[in-house]
Amino acid sequence: MSQTKLTEDALWAERLDIIGDVHGCEQTLIRLLTQLGYQKSAGVFRHPERLAVFLGDIVDRGPRIREALNLVRAMVEAGSARMVLGNHEIHALCYCSAHPSAPGNYLRPHTPRNTRTIADTLTQFAAHPDEWQDHLRWFKTLPLYLDFGKYRVVHACWDEAVIAARSSAYVSEAELVAMADPASSSARAIKRLTSGVEVALPEHCRMFSAEGYRRRSFRAKFWVKAPACLGDLEFQPDALPDEVAQLSVDDELRARLVVYDSAQPPVFVGHYWLSGKPAPVASNVACLDYSAVKFGRLVAYRTDGTGVLNRQNFVWVYVDP
Ligand SMILES: [Mn+2]
Incomplete structure (x- = not known):
């Protein structure tokens, strides 16, 4: 990351409105933006003094994906918002990109599960194929993370080692193609930033997600200094069974974990399907x-000049069923 870029972004650090996963909830997003003081002018939501920052996952699942994507993209293109890629945008890019050296295949195979993840998006864009292709090209112009100096933004996990090893916050065409192999370093790095740390569940453990998929892994916290057991790491809505939560963290797992240092600037993520009243999950996360x-x-979350997380700065709207 160049110093110039950081300085430019740092000017916004105390005027950010960072927004969690939208997943096609366009009407809800309009209510939130309105509550935050954004107004539509010349077709784009803007705030006179502040910058919206989207944490990614605009697509998939919700009722108005196309509208949400057009709204967010218009803001980014007009300079009233920034956005980082979520795992669902990465999924869309890989699922919809033909494999250059394996004819008839895609960078992500069209398995039932992969197809189900993107089905709502493709259905809602079925009558607008060119527009969808154009959004895919636009996704490639978005970064994986943003550093505003006093605050940082990434979809799922700020892994300092992965970020330091990159020459850019953007996904190159070569990297995208390399993602066809999930074991490649590109695939692992991008997965780490957009999906976080996943810990395999023991073979005998049978857990199911709210969507009915069998869980093979659970999502782990990326800021715990000395976790003793798996329960110390669990960061997702469905609780681990007791006998799994009590398993100790072995050296192999310990080596894979990320510890976001408590002295680092506050970092914002989406991704984890939390419930309850919004509050920081750690002093700087x-x-x-x-x-x-x-x-x-x-x-x-509305940033201020303090560079410290404050419960009062969370703002939300409820979603009507
Ligand atoms: Mn999400």
Whole structure:
């Protein structure tokens, strides 16, 4: 990341409205933006003094994906918002990109599960194929993370080692193609930033997600210094069974974990389907995904000049069923 870029972004640090996973909830997003003081002018929502920052996952699942995507993109293109890529935008890019050296295949295979993830988006864009292709090209212009100096933004996990090893916050065409192999370093790096740390469940453990998929892994916290057991790491709505939560963290797992240092600037993520009243999850970590698309809340955090997380700065709207 160049120093110039950081300085330019740092000018906005105390005037950010960071917004969690939208997932096609356009009407809810309009209510939130209006509550935050954004107004539509010349077809674009803007705030006279502030910058909206979207944490990614605008697409999939919700009722008005096309409208939400057009709204957010118009803001980004007009300079009234920024956005980082979520795992669902990455999924869309890989699912919809033909594999250049394996004819008839895509960078992400069209398995029933992969197809189900993107089905609502493709259905809602079925009558607008050129527009969808254009959005895919636009996704490639978005960064994986943003550093505003006093605050940082990434979809799922700020992994300092992964970010330091990158020459850019953007996904190159070569990297995208490399993602066809999930074991490649590109795929692993991008997965780490957009999906976080996933810990495999023991073979005998049978857990199911709210959507009915069998869980093979659980999502882990990325800021715990010395976790003793798996329960110390669990960061997702469905609780681990007791006998799994009590398993100790072995050296192999310990080596894979990320520890976001408590001395680092506050970092904002989406991704984790939280519920309840929004609040920081650590002194310098805030998750803004409160399951809007499952009739939870669409949540924003309004930064101030302090560089410290404050409960009072969370703002949200409820989603009507
Ligand atoms: Mn999401």
